Amino acid sequence: MTARIARIVARFAALLLAASLIIFVLLRAVPGDPARIALGVSATEEAVAALAAKLGTDRPLAVQYIDWMGGLLTGDFGVSMASATDITPQVLQRAGVSLTLTVTAMVLSLAIAVPVGVYLARREGRPDAAVVDGLTQLGIVVPSFLVGILAVAVFSVRLGWLPANGWGSPAHLVLPVTALTLVQAAILTRYVRGAVREEMGADYVRTARAKGASISEVLFGSALKNAALPVLTVTGIQLSSLIVGAVVIERVFTIPGLGTMLLTAVGNRDLTTVQTVMMLLVAFTLAVNLVVDVLYAVIDPRVRRTQ
Structure with missing residues (x-):
């Protein structure tokens, strides 16, 4: 198992390095001098050269990349090409906002999806389950930003119960959080239902039932534990997609998170901020996959036996 976890961590590091190279190269391929763009076309050559020296854009690309990566590893995220100020405090503050939004939505999604998915698996074919199943299907096809807009229209504009932004x-x-949770809960519910239903049709369940065990005893004794493995994988994938959804939701509700910061930096052609925020989002996504892979190696006995 130790060897497998080491391989997983090595793959994570390699993917992180590859992602950083791709982000850096693609952004440097954008035409235009960042220093001149920041100062405007009327700036003197001396002012442009001074700002380029401060930003480090006058150095070779390899040196810029090494400096950027070294700064990321030490917690120094660099200087904004738009405002010529240190972006580290702002990035850390906004990362906390985005993590709070994302993690809260995922925890609530799982808290809804697990019991509802188990309920649907046990009540399959009955009218009440069909109604709930239809609601989850509706939740899947409706995008989170549309849910957010409707929620603002009802609970902020019409009823005045909750703030619309900030x-x-x-x-x-x-x-x-509600806009993100409803969509993710609907998706996860269907996966939980499918995983539990598949386990309840397995041979060991039929054997246990033949020996006199009740459905609840089999479900909570073995089936749920086995169904947790595929659900764990899907949860990791959905958490990664939730990050993308949070970028849009932050814009809808004017939330000062990484998503809003990224879109603003793109509009200002602030390459330092764009590449740093993109790298943090990629790193978080890869870290989620790393945790899922490690948990799989620890939990799944079939993986342990292959070591």
Whole structure:
């Protein structure tokens, strides 16, 4: 198992390095001098050269890449090409906002999906399960930003119960988290239902039932544990997609997270901020996959036996 975990970590490091190279090269391929763009066409050559020296864009690309990666590893995210200020405090603050939004939505999604998915698996074919199943299907096809817009229209504009935008209090979390949670919960519910239904049709379940075990005893004794493995994989994938959904939701609700920061930096052609925020989002996504792979290696006995 130790060897497998080591391979997983090595693959994570290799993917992280490859992602950093791709991001850096693609952004440097964008035409235009960042220093001149920041100062405008009327700036003197001396001012452009001074800003380029401050930003480090006058150095060879290899040196720029090494400096950028070294800064990321030490917590120094560099200087904004738009404002010529250190972006580290702002990135850290906004990362905390995005993580709070994303993790809260995923925890609530799982808290809804697991019991509802088990309920649907046990009540399959009955009218009440069909109604709930239809609602989950509706939740899958409706995008989270549309749910957010409808929630603002009803609970902020019409009823005035909750703030429509901003950040800083628990009330500001309600609508954006709800918009993300409803969609993710619907997706995860269907996976939980499928995994539990498949386990309940397995041979060991029929054997246990033949020996006199009740459905609840089999379900909570073995089936749920076995169904957790595929659900764990899907949860990792959905958490990665939730990051992308959070970028749009942050824009809808004017939340000062990484998504809003990234879109603003793109508009300002702030390459330092864009590449840093993109790298953090990629790193978080890869870290989620790393955790899932490690948990799989620890939990799944079939993986342990192949070591």
